[in-house]
Amino acid sequence: MRIAVxxxxxxxxxxxxxGSGSSPVRHVPALAPxxxxxxxxxxxxxxxxxxxxxxxxxxxxxxxxxxLRCHDLALVExxxxxxxxxxxxxxxxxxxxxxxxxxxxxxxxxxxAGEGTHAQPALFEADRSTLPPGTDRIxxxxxxxEDQQKRIxxxxxxxxxxxxAAVESAAGLAAAEMSHDGLPWRPDVHDQVLTELLGPRPQxxxxxxxxxxxxxxxxxxxxxxLNPDSPAQVLRALSRAGHPVDSTRSWILEQxxxxxxxxxxxxxxxxxxxxxxxxxxxxxxxxxxxxPSGQLLGRFHPDYVVGGVVSGRWATRGGGALQIPKAxxxxxxxxPGWVLVRADAGQLEPRILAAVSGDRALAEAAAEExxxxxxxxxxxxxxxxxxxxxxxxxxxxxxxxxxxxxxxMRRSYPRALEYVDAAARTGENGGTVRSWLGRTSPAPRTWxxxxxxxxxxxxxxxxxRFTRNFVVQAGAAEWAMVLLASLRQRLVEVAGPLxxxxxxxxxxxxxVVLHVxxxxxxTAVRAMSEAEIRTRKILFGQTPVRFPLAxxxxxxxxxx
DNA sequence: AGGGTTTGCCAC
DNA sequence: AAACGTGGCAAACCCT
Numbered sequence: 001m002r003i004a005v006x007x008x009x010x011x012x013x014x015x016x017x018x019g020s021g022s023s024p025v026r027h028v029p030a031l032a033p034x035x036x037x038x039x040x041x042x043x044x045x046x047x048x049x050x051x052x053x054x055x056x057x058x059x060x061x062x063x064x065x066x067x068l069r070c071h072d073l074a075l076v077e078x079x080x081x082x083x084x085x086x087x088x089x090x091x092x093x094x095x096x097x098x099x100x101x102x103x104x105x106x107x108x109x110x111x112x113a114g115e116g117t118h119a120q121p122a123l124f125e126a127d128r129s130t131l132p133p134g135t136d137r138i139x140x141x142x143x144x145x146e147d148q149q150k151r152i153x154x155x156x157x158x159x160x161x162x163x164x165a166a167v168e169s170a171a172g173l174a175a176a177e178m179s180h181d182g183l184p185w186r187p188d189v190h191d192q193v194l195t196e197l198l199g200p201r202p203q204x205x206x207x208x209x210x211x212x213x214x215x216x217x218x219x220x221x222x223x224x225x226l227n228p229d230s231p232a233q234v235l236r237a238l239s240r241a242g243h244p245v246d247s248t249r250s251w252i253l254e255q256x257x258x259x260x261x262x263x264x265x266x267x268x269x270x271x272x273x274x275x276x277x278x279x280x281x282x283x284x285x286x287x288x289x290x291x292p293s294g295q296l297l298g299r300f301h302p303d304y305v306v307g308g309v310v311s312g313r314w315a316t317r318g319g320g321a322l323q324i325p326k327a328x329x330x331x332x333x334x335x336p337g338w339v340l341v342r343a344d345a346g347q348l349e350p351r352i353l354a355a356v357s358g359d360r361a362l363a364e365a366a367a368e369e370x371x372x373x374x375x376x377x378x379x380x381x382x383x384x385x386x387x388x389x390x391x392x393x394x395x396x397x398x399x400x401x402x403x404x405x406x407x408x409m410r411r412s413y414p415r416a417l418e419y420v421d422a423a424a425r426t427g428e429n430g431g432t433v434r435s436w437l438g439r440t441s442p443a444p445r446t447w448x449x450x451x452x453x454x455x456x457x458x459x460x461x462x463x464x465r466f467t468r469n470f471v472v473q474a475g476a477a478e479w480a481m482v483l484l485a486s487l488r489q490r491l492v493e494v495a496g497p498l499x500x501x502x503x504x505x506x507x508x509x510x511x512v513v514l515h516v517x518x519x520x521x522x523t524a525v526r527a528m529s530e531a532e533i534r535t536r537k538i539l540f541g542q543t544p545v546r547f548p549l550a551x552x553x554x555x556x557x558x559x560x
Numbered sequence: 561a562g563g564g565t566t567t568g569c570c571a572c
Numbered sequence: 573a574a575a576c577g578t579g580g581c582a583a584a585c586c587c588t
Contacts, residue, residue: 230584231567249568251574272569275582309578313572320580323571348572395576402576458575469577473572509572509578 001046002071003038004141007031007056014138018049018145025138031056032063039067047071049145051093053172053306054111061180064500068489072169073141075307076148079168079439083155085432087310087442093137094130096144106130111317157438163538164437164478168307170485174504175304175314177488182299183321183332183506184340184515185286189559190298190331194278197327198270201279208274214267221260228267276320277328285319297335304507311470312439312477313509322508330559334515338502341514341524342560343532343549345480347371348510350390352475355545356436357419361412366545379412393420394472396465420468427467428460435474436539441467479547480510482538486531487512494530495523513560521553 002018013031015038017023028034039045045068050056052074060067077091089095090108098105109130131140152161194201199209207215219225222241226233231248238245243258250268253261291297300321308315316322334340347370353359354366365374375386389405391397393416410417423433432441444463487504491514499517506513516524532549554560 227584229582232585247567249574268569272582276570276580311578313578315579318581320570323569323580325570391576397576399575400573462577465577473578476572511572 001042001044002049002145003046004049004138004145005031005035005056006051006137006141016138016142018142032060032065035060035067036065039065045069049073049141051141053169053176057173057176058180061176066177067173068492069166070169070173071145071148071165072172073144073148075168075172076152076165077144078307079161079165080148080151082440082442083161083434083438085440085443087440090130092130093140093144094132096147097131097135097140100143100147103132155438157434160436161438163482164439167437167478167481167485168312170488171306171314171481174484174488174507175306177503178505178507179301179304181501181503181505181515182287182301183513184335184338185298185300186331186333187282187286187288187296187298189333190282190286190328191279193328193330194273194282198274198278204280208270208278211267211270211274214263214270218260218263218267221258221263228264229271234264273325273327276323277325281319291335293336295336298331302506309477310442311473312435312481313473314507321506332513332560333558334554334556336556337518338515338555339518339521339524340505340554340560341516341521341528341551342554343512343514343528343551345483345510345547346550348476348479348547349394349472351545351547352436352479353394353416353419353472355540355543356471356475357416359413359416359419362416363544368546369548379408393417394469396424396461396468420471423471424464424468427470428464430460430463431467433467433471435471435478437475437478439474439478441470441474476510479535479539480507482535483531484512486534486538487527490527490531490534491524494527495520518555525551525553 004016004018005013007013008027011031012027012029013034014025014027015034016025035048048067048070050070050073053070053072073093073096074091077096081087081089081091090105092106092108095105095108107130131137148165152158152165155161191201198211202208206212215228218228222237224237226237228234234248235245238256238258238260241258241260243256245252245256248264250265253265285302286298286300288296288298300319302319302321303317304321305315305317314322332340350362350371351366354362365371365378368374372383372387372390375390376383379386385401385405388401389409392402392406393409426433427441427444430444432443434440444459484504484507491498491503502516502520503514504512505515512528514524514528528549528551532547536543536545536547552560
């Protein structure tokens with residue numbers, strides 16, 4: 001059963017069952033309890049049809065309501081537009097409805113960084129839907145939904161795109177839940193890390209002690225004041241000191257034999273930590289509250305952008321959740337009495353390539369725990385070289401050791417290599433490619449006017465590397481979406497309703513983190529491995545390829 | 561002063 | 573060793 005739902009902006013909303021003729025529209029004064037009730041009324045929960053997860057779901061989650069399945073009109077619209085190589089066109093409900101009715105298409109609403117994670121007092125603030133004022137919104141939802149269903153059915157790979165639409169929609173649910181729950185983050189540990197490396201927290205606008213010291217020493221070394229944050233000033237100073245270089249990248253500085261070089265490298269490292277993940281970040285992105293027994297619990301609340309990357313990977317709006325430096329991960333700790341269960345899919349992309357290309361030999365290697373080691377045994381001699389060979393195939397690397405290794409890969413895994421080579425040729429010729437489930441690569445951009453935009457052959461080759469990588473990276477993103485959806489489902493099946501704040505709390509490309517009470521640790525680990533099995537079956541049916549999850553369980557005493 | 565661009569590092 | 577894909581982000585830089 002599918003139920004369309006829209007909010008009325010006053011805490012209530014309208015519900016309408018879809019699919020059985022024109023069923024009545026029901027107004028409910030309080031949306032959250034109504035959704036909760038419908039979710040648990042039948043033997044199987046409905047699939048909620050709504051304008052987009054960001055419009056409704058965060059507030060439902062705040063009200064303590066979670067749903068299993070939905071059809072997210074905005075996310076599906078983006079997928080379908082992409083399928084027609086119309087990436088980037090507006091995909092809000094209002095935009096989809098306008099296209100359906102031949103009306104001017106409104107831009108999508110703009111969201112600020114972190115907006116999705118700040119508790120808003122608004123009661124299901126209704127209208128971000130960009131529908132013209134006065135439009136019957138529940139009818140619009142029903143119309144756009146019906147239209148999308150038809151468009152999917154008309155596609156060649158309808159079955160797979162339908163699956164893609166379902167898991168992309170589920171990803172929206174997972175994103176809202178994770179943003180709400182947050183990743184357990186100890187502000188005291190974070191502060192300790194910063195203080196150890198940078199010195200005590202400085203007044204805002206000032207350099208911490210260690211950075212100030214380093215800047216002074218660097219200036220002394222050169223004999224005049226300079227700002228180490230300024231690449232231009234550093235280049236000039238090095239050149240005058242007899243060490244001309246064309247950039248201040250760290251691997252270049254490492255080769256410079258001048259007393260300032262090691263200081264600059266250290267400065268860069270610490271400066272990066274301070275600016276990207278320092279006290280300002282901590283203050284902005286980690287909220288603290290009192291736990292049940294009075295302890296201070298911190299939570300990092302990322303603002304995820306589902307499908308924010310063309311390949312289907314997620315992006316984030318502020319907070320940098322997908323680039324947390326290793327140095328501060330010590331701050332990630334389970335609450336007392338709880339555990340973090342982290343599962344990491346190792347060597348995901350080559351395994352995806354093995355599965356989607358149908359290359360028997362590569363699939364056999366991908367049946368093993370360590371794919372690279374197996375490749376090394378079979379062809380490349382040592383593991384490092386095997387890894388470089390694989391990554392060269394995936395990324396289109398052509399320099400260094402790559403050439404002979406690629407030749408060897410081509411001999412041993414012809415179908416796998418042909419799969420990515422074909423994708424690369426399509427890209428070089430200006431074409432688009434599709435992932436396993438039908439996500440489509442954007443057409444090459446022709447209007448890039450920036451100075452740094454490459455031209456001619458270089459641009460064509462770059463587009464080839466992009467489509468080459470797309471078919472694999474997008475496949476990996478799909479695997480991760482299916483895993484996430486399966487995991488949400490499996491967790492509820494095996495553990496029943498979870499306590500407040502328990503569940504999936506973090507996701508990053510090929511890694512998920514669960515936070516659960518200690519007594520649920522084993523259950524969570526089991527749910528994780530069952531979710532992997534289910535994911536493999538859903539995506540690839542019978543395949544020898546395995547997707548080993550490295551699972552670790554940690555309590556408050558140790559970090560991830 | 562403010563917006564767009566570049567640089568360089570972080571993650572996968 | 574350093575022309576290999578996707579991104580985010582902050583500070584410097586550059587222009588109006």
